[in-house]
Amino acid sequence: MSTLIIEAFYGGSHKQLVDLLQEEIQDCVLYTLPAKKWHWRARTSALYFSQNVPVSDNYRILFASSVLNLTELTALRPDLGKLKKVLYFHENQLVYPVQKYQERDxxxxxxxxxxxxxxxxxxxxxxxxxESFLTSIGKFMKLIPDHRPKNLESIIRPKCQVLYFPIRFPDVSRFMPEHKMTHFKKIFDHKGNEDDTPLMPLPFQQKNRVTESLMKNSHLNLESGLCEVQSGPHTTQQDSLSNPLTKVEDLNKTHPSKNSNPGQEEDKQHMSLNLCNILSVTNEQQRPLHIVWPHRWLEAVYCGCYPLCPKDLVYPEIFPAEYLYSTPEQLFKRLQNFCKRPDIIRKHLYKGEMARFSWAALRGKFRSLLTTEPREDL
Known part of the structure; x- marks a missing residue:
């Protein structure tokens, strides 16, 4: 049994998904077009693929994103029309934002x-x-001047299901605060991991040793109130501040000076650690709050960001109510309060779910989607 994957816009999340499926699902064959000139991909890719996908008796399933005109492809290639056809919507063109309604093609x-x-x-x-797609079909079809088709929503809806975009969460334990890492680990462990694949590959015992090593090799910058890590003789304060992802192996290269007294070095280390602990509370309140606009929210929150999203579109489906705002005024007020007390954000433990968006949690559903019983006409 073989799965034929066709992606007419091979880039971004489209590429990320089909690459993951090809890697994780056995017997997948992938055919793509570059992720440019989107409008032309939607118009003409079906003809291109009809001529460039070889005929094979091994195909049982066809998986494609909604950029592809599946109707044209199956008409041009009746052999592909016999397959179990799975259409995946990253977005839908019935409600996709345009500047003016008249500009929607x-x-x-x-x-x-x-x-x-x-x-x-x-x-x-x-x-x-x-839901935005299905409930917009009726209004959308009214744009046809006359002889409009009917009951399309009721025909399409029984075929539909929701399957969240799967994420292979990276190992961020090198730079995540310990309390947040521990919290996220508990969340994922509680939700379960169907194949026991570690979502955070760096073991926590090792993480603790790394943190301890980092502190032992740290030097106190009294002017800024920060415990700066110096990974080598050429490391400057600016380098340390601009590179939070300093490699652990670089940190471990730092050694006491050969000419220094071991006892003095030990005293300096203890003094540095004690001052870091004393200043840590002040540090949390003094350091400015960094506000980011992430392209991928599901990943940003996993990396420790506090989500602040509109109470609209898909956000209420993903984030608990406390992370949503209704008006620009509410957004401004919350940002203002967070800027005054950034320690609130840094100490906050996310209260929503993330495990349900992981590949480990969704793998079984995608595998079921991409399997089928042999049919008599295949």
């Missing part, structure tokens, strides 16, 4: 509706994405 949304009609399974990366 009817053809792109229409193509996606047609693709859903010929697909066997239609998968969305969120419930918001699914």
């Amino acid at each position: 009817f053809q792109y949304g229409y193509n996606q509706i047609l693709s859903c009609l010929v697909a066997d399974v239609v998968v969305f990366n969120s419930a918001f994405n699914m």
